[in-house]
Amino acid sequence: MHYDIRLTLHYDYDGWAGGGRHQVRVMPQTIPGVQRVIAASLSFSPEPAERSDFSDFFGNHAASIAYREAHETLDVKMSARIAVKRPEPGLDVSPTVPALGDEIRQVLSLAPDAPHHFLASSDHAGIDPAITAYAAESLALGSVLGVADHLCHRLHDEFAYDNEATTVATHAADAFRLKRGVCQDFSHVLIAGLRGIGIPAGYVSGFLRTIPPEGKERLEGADAMHAWVKVWCGREMGWQEFDPTNAMRAGNDHITVGHGRDYSDVAPIVGRLKMTGGQVGEQSVDVVPVG
Numbered sequence: 084m085h086y087d088i089r090l091t092l093h094y095d096y097d098g099w100a101g102g103g104r105h106q107v108r109v110m111p112q113t114i115p116g117v118q119r120v121i122a123a124s125l126s127f128s129p130e131p132a133e134r135s136d137f138s139d140f141f142g143n144h145a146a147s148i149a150y151r152e153a154h155e156t157l158d159v160k161m162s163a164r165i166a167v168k169r170p171e172p173g174l175d176v177s178p179t180v181p182a183l184g185d186e187i188r189q190v191l192s193l194a195p196d197a198p199h200h201f202l203a204s205s206d207h208a209g210i211d212p213a214i215t216a217y218a219a220e221s222l223a224l225g226s227v228l229g230v231a232d233h234l235c236h237r238l239h240d241e242f243a244y245d246n247e248a249t250t251v252a253t254h255a256a257d258a259f260r261l262k263r264g265v266c267q268d269f270s271h272v273l274i275a276g277l278r279g280i281g282i283p284a285g286y287v288s289g290f291l292r293t294i295p296p297e298g299k300e301r302l303e304g305a306d307a308m309h310a311w312v313k314v315w316c317g318r319e320m321g322w323q324e325f326d327p328t329n330a331m332r333a334g335n336d337h338i339t340v341g342h343g344r345d346y347s348d349v350a351p352i353v354g355r356l357k358m359t360g361g362q363v364g365e366q367s368v369d370v371v372p373v374g
Contacts, residue, residue, distance in 0.1 A: 084167045084335045085121075088290055089369040090308075092159040092352060097360025099153040105354030108341050109161045109308075110144040111289070116170060118339060123163035129154050141195045143341030143349060159352065164373070167335045177227040177316035184281055186317050196322065198283035198315040200344065207267075207345035208274040208286070211256040215279030227282055231314045231325055232332075234276055238269055239330035251346065266310040267346055269327040273312045274345065283315035285342055287324060288349040292336040292370045307368050308351060313342060338370065 090109055113120045127134075131148035139145050178186060187198050204210045221233040243263040251267065255275040258268035270286055277284040291309040311326040311333055324333035341349040356362075 084292075085373045086165045086167065086290075086292065086338060087369075087371045087373050088161070088163045088165060088338065089367075089371075090159075090161040090290075091365075091367045092157075093365045093367075094157040094362050095364075096155050096157075096356070096358060096362045098358060099155050100150070100356045100358040101153055102149075102151050102357040103154075103157075103354060104147070104149045105352055107146045107148065107159055107352050108139075108143050108288075108349050109159065109351050110146075111163050111165050111338055111340050112142065112144055114339060118165055118167040118169075121164040121166060123161070125159070125161045128156075128158040128160075139348075141341065141343050141348065143343070165338055167338055169333065169335055169337075172332060173320075175226050175228045176319045177229075179225055180222060180227055180230060180281055183227050183317055187283065187315075189318075201283035201285040201315065202278055202281070204275075204278070205344040206254075206347045208255045208271045208278070208284075210279045211259065211275055212279075214255060214259050214272060214275045217259070218276030218280050222280060227314070227316045228320065228323060230280070231273075231277060231282065231284075231316070231323070235273060235312075235325040235327045236330045238273055238327040242269060242272070244269075244328065251350070266326075266328040270310045270312050271345060273325065273327045277312075277314060285313045286345045286349060287311050287313050287333070287337075287339055287342045288346070288351075289337060289339040289341075290368060290370050291326075291329075291338070292372065307366060308340070309337070310346070311337065 111120055132151045133149040135147045221230045224230045224233045245263040246265050248261055249264040249268050255271035258264040259272050274284040288310055313322045313324045316323050326333055343349045
């Protein structure tokens, strides 16, 4: 599949901001065997006084920008053409969860994709006794892939999608108690549950093509950034991706921007402003199939 993607982040400030510094992670990345960036651009309005583009520890594209002059709005615009072709799911050759521990110990690497980085608690996905006990109910499925898939579907079936119940600051334990939230919360609970029973899991941010109801036209700006989960399923299968919000494996409609331990590693924009008052933000995303 080929997609044209357009993203706009717009911020209005209550007053003039005298300066600011931000890190932005919204650019899709090339992942061998999964997706390829054909062309991409990232722009800001107003133009920043400083800009530095780099790859972070996990290989995500990041742009560091700084403002020294007063401004009352900020626009971030990203456009890209992406080709996505994920491999077809193969046979389940993942180990049992007890055997997975031995395979993790045999990984003598701390490279960005090493499973060791994705076992411990992180800011938004802390290991929680209640979530661990909930996840342990899926252990009867035997294989790591089976456990992850079963837990993914349970979360979809037993939690309610509610875009007013949580915020970007909500932690997995809070979303678990509410039994509701958005894709970020579903992903954090799945990550925390898998880590609690010894399965490495990480957070994936990106875009998901949405298909309009039959007979209806696609709405411009109706798509949004999405989140799902990657799970280390042993030496033979490596990292596999699950979307608990939609009870499915990640497919060709999932376009990856970045990955990390949780949302805090791949937030679209973080930073500091020199100002008083608050701000209001809007997000618009278009994911359009082409070719």
